Amino acid sequence: MQLTINGEVRTVAEVDTVAALLDHLGVTHQAVAVMVNGAVIPRERYASTFLADSDALEIVRFVGGG
């Protein structure tokens, strides 16, 4: 399955949900919010939100800022 993650096109195998993708990428600890095709996905729905080919995701974290 091909996904656009944070602006980068990536081919990801055997990942079906947002939760599985975060684990696969190893960013579960950092990620604080996820958007799929422009829609914010609540944390409690990570495991039940299925991904489809060509989905575009934004995976964000908190960083230092003023």
Added chain:
Amino acid sequence: MERDDQLAVGSYRFGSRLFVGTGKYQSWETMQAAIEASGTELVTVALRRVNLDNPAEPSLLDFIPKSVQLLPNTAGCHTVEEALAVAELARASGIGDLIKLEVIGDDPLLWPDPIATVEATERLSDRGFTVMVYTSPDPVLAVRLERAGAAAVMPLGSPIGSGRGVLDTESVLRIKERVAVPVVVDAGIGGPADAALAMEIGADAVLINTAIAKARDPVAMARAMRLAVEAGRMGYLAGRMAPQPAAVPSSPTTGMIGRP
């Protein structure tokens, strides 16, 4: 004083009137120590993409004391839509509905876009956010922002990161006279005297990042800012004397020796 002098922003309550940013520190350990030394109860954070090439990076959140409330910002946003998206992402993280709204209209000055800022304030407040709004120091705009639902109006003292202090204290005073919501001087504080002055003229709080993070000793500066904010606040509450045009003797003018 702190217990009796809490600051209310929407449904949030703060004992400290010093808010601090988390950007530009040399290390997260220094940031953590500075946050603790500042006594702050509210820190700003930014939202950015995770670095997919370095997934093992520790999280900023590991270095912020759990008792401190997070205030996510919309820094870098130039449109209403961008700011709304960032705000929704921040709220989805589960840290609450506070948002520091920044919609920039001029990059070299990081000057806010007043028209987009009013619109974004209205839409975020309609969606249930507690919106703390970064704004230029304009009393008319402050009133518009309050009407649009701002929970706090945050006029810049001088451009972000410039450390030039509060260039237009008159405007901060006028804003304070016009709006009922808290007025927070955000941006431009360079040293403790700037922070004390902002508080002494009646600001409800100050928000400081660069002046602490870029001090030679950020932890000592965080403590200095804490004391300055407390001193300024106490001075404001104590009621400053009225300035006089000429000298007024402090000692008795009668009973001088050697006079007829």
